[in-house]
Amino acid sequence: MSIRQKKLAIETLERIDDLCADFEQKWQTSGAPSIESVIAGEDENFQRDALLAELVVLDVDYRRRRGETPAKQEYLDRFPDDAEAIHDAFDVGGKPAGTFIPPSIERLAELLPSLQIIELIGAGGMGAVYKARQEGLDRVVAIKILPEEFGHDVKFALRFTREARTLAKLNHPNIVALYEFGNVADTYYFLMEYIEGSTLRDIVKSGGLAPEHALAIVPSLCDALQYAHDKGVVHRDIKPENILLSVDGCVKIADFGLSRILGNESQQDLLTATHQVMGTPRYMAPEQLEGTHNVDHRADIYSLGVVIYEMLTGELPIGRFAAPSSKVEIDVRLDDVVLRTLEKEPLRRYQQASQIKSDVQSIASTNNPAYAETLVTGAAADATQQASAASVAQQELAGRLLITRRELLDRVKVSLQPLFHKQIVQILIGIAIIILGAQCWARNTHVPHRLISGVILHVYGIFLIGSAAAICTRIKRIDYSKPVDEIRDNLGHLQSVYLGVGPGIGFPWWLMWIPVCVAIGFDAVMHPNSLVVSLVVGVLGLIVSAWLYWRALKSDDGSRESWRMKLSGGSIAAASLALDEIENAQIR
Numbered sequence: 001m002s003i004r005q006k007k008l009a010i011e012t013l014e015r016i017d018d019l020c021a022d023f024e025q026k027w028q029t030s031g032a033p034s035i036e037s038v039i040a041g042e043d044e045n046f047q048r049d050a051l052l053a054e055l056v057v058l059d060v061d062y063r064r065r066r067g068e069t070p071a072k073q074e075y076l077d078r079f080p081d082d083a084e085a086i087h088d089a090f091d092v093g094g095k096p097a098g099t100f101i102p103p104s105i106e107r108l109a110e111l112l113p114s115l116q117i118i119e120l121i122g123a124g125g126m127g128a129v130y131k132a133r134q135e136g137l138d139r140v141v142a143i144k145i146l147p148e149e150f151g152h153d154v155k156f157a158l159r160f161t162r163e164a165r166t167l168a169k170l171n172h173p174n175i176v177a178l179y180e181f182g183n184v185a186d187t188y189y190f191l192m193e194y195i196e197g198s199t200l201r202d203i204v205k206s207g208g209l210a211p212e213h214a215l216a217i218v219p220s221l222c223d224a225l226q227y228a229h230d231k232g233v234v235h236r237d238i239k240p241e242n243i244l245l246s247v248d249g250c251v252k253i254a255d256f257g258l259s260r261i262l263g264n265e266s267q268q269d270l271l272t273a274t275h276q277v278m279g280t281p282r283y284m285a286p287e288q289l290e291g292t293h294n295v296d297h298r299a300d301i302y303s304l305g306v307v308i309y310e311m312l313t314g315e316l317p318i319g320r321f322a323a324p325s326s327k328v329e330i331d332v333r334l335d336d337v338v339l340r341t342l343e344k345e346p347l348r349r350y351q352q353a354s355q356i357k358s359d360v361q362s363i364a365s366t367n368n369p370a371y372a373e374t375l376v377t378g379a380a381a382d383a384t385q386q387a388s389a390a391s392v393a394q395q396e397l398a399g400r401l402l403i404t405r406r407e408l409l410d411r412v413k414v415s416l417q418p419l420f421h422k423q424i425v426q427i428l429i430g431i432a433i434i435i436l437g438a439q440c441w442a443r444n445t446h447v448p449h450r451l452i453s454g455v456i457l458h459v460y461g462i463f464l465i466g467s468a469a470a471i472c473t474r475i476k477r478i479d480y481s482k483p484v485d486e487i488r489d490n491l492g493h494l495q496s497v498y499l500g501v502g503p504g505i506g507f508p509w510w511l512m513w514i515p516v517c518v519a520i521g522f523d524a525v526m527h528p529n530s531l532v533v534s535l536v537v538g539v540l541g542l543i544v545s546a547w548l549y550w551r552a553l554k555s556d557d558g559s560r561e562s563w564r565m566k567l568s569g570g571s572i573a574a575a576s577l578a579l580d581e582i583e584n585a586q587i588r
Contacts, residue, residue, distance in 0.1 A: 016051045017161055023055055027062045035059055036078075049085045056089035102128035103187075108143070111184050115143065115191075131194060134179075141179065144190040164190060167256050169231050174224035176244070176254040195254070197247050201240035204310060206409065206480060211330045214311035215360055217243075220251035221304060222357035228256070229297040229353065236295070238303035239283040240310065282316055283307065286344050298346040301353060305341025317342055333363045409480045411578040412487070419498075419571035420475050423468035426505075430464030433457050440519035449526050453515035460512060467501035488579055495568050495576075507545050511538040 019038055026033035035055045039048055056075055063070045075086045102123040108130060109117045116133040121142065123129070130143045164181035167190070171177065180191040200217075203209050221243065228235060235242075235256055244252040285302035287295050309317045312334075313327040323335040337359045343349045350356050434457070441454025474494040478487060514534055517525040524530065 012047050012050075016047065016054060017165070019051060020054050020058060023058055024062075027058070032059075032062070049082065052079065052082055052085040053089040056086060060089070103145070105130070108145070111187055112143070112189070115141070117143075134191070140194045140196075142176075142190075142192045142194040144192060146188045166233055167192075170228055170233065170256065172224055172227045174220045174251055174253060175228065175256075176252050193252075195244045195246050195252055197245050199241050200243035200245065200307070200311070203245065204240055204314065207314065209311055211312055211328055214308070215330075215334075215364055217245075217251050217311065218308060218360050219357045221253065221307070222353040222360075224251075224253045225297075225300050225304065225353040226357075228253075229300070234295070234297050235300050235303075236288070237283070238300050238307060240307060243307070282318075285346070287346060296346070297353075298349050298351065301341055301350050301356070302343075302346075304353065304356065305338055305349075308341065309338050312338070331363055334360070337363070409487070409578070412478075412491075412575045413480060415574035415578060416475050416478075416494075416571050419569065420472055423472045423475075426468040427465050430461045430468065432461075433464065434461035436516070436519045437461060440515075449523075450518060453518035456512075456515045457519055460508065463504060467505060470497055470501065484579060491572065491575055491579065495572050498568055498572065503546060507542050510541040510545070511535070514538070 023033055023035075023038055035052070038055055039052055060070050072086060072090045075089070076083055079086060102120055103111070105117045105120065109115070112132075114134070114136065116135055118131040118133060118140075121129045121131050127144055127146045130145075132141055132143050133139070134141050164178065167178035168181070176195060177193040178190060179193070182189065221238075225235065225238075233256065235253065237255065238253070242253060242255045244254055246252065281289065283303045283306045285295070285299035288299050306317060309315070309321075309324060312324045312330060315321075315327070323332075324330060324338050325332045325335050337356065340348070341350055341356060437454045437457025437460075439454075440457065441451045444450035444454070471494065474490070474497055478490045478494070480487065511534075514525055525534065
C-alpha cells in the first residue's frame, strides 16, 4: 500500500499540514531547512512516513526552483529506512482512476444519520454536493463530499483538510459559511451553508444582467475578497460558477477549495503539492498561468476583473479586447477601473479589493466626468460611505430582480414545453396520415373515390407537418436572454401563428374522417345514404365552428384578447401570465 493511501485521522492530517506549511515558510524566509529536523520528533510510523513524503515533494520543488536537479537516489541515501516514502514522493501520479459516481441518497443517509438527505445538487471529478436538512437545528444545509477512494489517499486528504481549515477561518455575510467538516467511512465531507438561488454563470448566460445590476454586485464581491485577503486567504478560482445570488438578494462567494494560506507580503503562497497549477484558465491571472510561485491576493483581483468585464459585456477579455464602454452603454470612467484590474503585471493592478469598491461606488454616485480617485478622504470618504450604505439596498434589489427574472423566464420556457411536445406528436401524426393517403391513392389511381381520398389525406398530412414545424420554430426562436418586451413580441408572433393554423387543422376534421375511412378500406361510408348525411352535417359543423371562431377573434366589446388567450391553449396562456408578472415587477 502506498504511503499516500494510508488512512490517517483528521488530527494527524492537520499536524502534517501545519508542519508542511512551516517547512515552506522556512524555505521562503531563511533558506533551505532540514527535512531531518522536521521529522525528528515524529514517532508514529504512519504519520512520519506520510509527513516525509510531503516534505520531500516540497523540498524537491523548491530546489528545482533554485536551479538544482535533485535525484531520487539522493533522498534514498539520506533516508535508507524510508524507501517507500521516497518512492511515493517521486510518484506524481496516484490520482484515483475512473469516473466518480456520487453515492446514492440512501448511502449518504447511512453515513450521516443525523442529516435528512434531500437531493443531489451537483457532482464533479473531485466530489459531489447534496442538499440536506439538519434536523436538530431545523436548517437546510449543503454537504460537499470527496470520492470515497480519496479517503485512502493522504495527498488528497491533506488538501481537503487545508480547504476545510481555510473555510473555517472565514465568517463573512458574502462568503458561504462552513459549519462542520470531518470524515466517516473513508468519506470526507463539508457541512456548509445552503444558498437558495442561482449562480452568476446562470444569470450571465441568460443575458438578464443589466450593467447597473452588475455594478451593484461588485461591492459585495470586493467586501468578501478584502475580508478573505485580510485573513491571509486567496481564493484562486474566482469565476461566475463560484458566485451565488440568493433569492433574498445576497451575493455569496463559494468554494475556497483552491485557496492558499498567505504569510506576510514578502512570503510566497504556502501549500503542499505546490507543483500544481490551480484555478480556471479563462479567469486566471497571468502569473497563475505561468505556474510561478509568486501568486498572491492580486490574482483574485485579476480574476474579479475578468468577472466584471464578463458581467458588463457578456464576453471574456481574451487577446486584444476592447474597453467595456465600447460594447455596452456605461460610464466611460469604469473602463479605467476594469482595465486596471486586468493589468498583466500585479504591481500595476489594484492592490486591494476595497479600492475597486471605492472607485465603483464613487463613479456610481457622481456625475462628475473626472476620474474618481482610489484613495478617498474627508468629505469624499463620507460620500463614499453614504454610497456604500445605499449600495447594500441596490445589491439586494439587484439580486432579487435577477433571481426573480430568471425564475419567471424559466416558467415561460417550461410553460411552452407541452405545446412543443404536442407539435412533435402532430408531426408524427402528419407522417402517418401522409403514408395512409399515399398507399390509398397510389394503388388505386383507377378508382376515383380512393384517388381523391388519398390525395386529400396526403395534402392534409403535409399541412399538419408544416404548421407544427412553424410553431416549433417560433418556440425555439424565443431568446430568453433578450429584454422582456422582445420576448413578449416573440410570444405574440407564436400566438398569431398558432391561431392562424388552428382552424386549418381542427375544422377539416368535420369532413376528414370520410377519406380516412376510405383509406382504411371502409368503403360503406361512400354509400349515398351515408355520404350525403355525412357531408351535410360536416359542412354545417365546419361553417358554424368557423363563424364562432371568427366572432370570438373579431369581437369589439373588449373581450377579443380574452378570447385569443382562451383559444391559444394553456401553454401560451401560462407563458403570457409569467411575462405579466415580470412586467408588473418592473423587471426588464
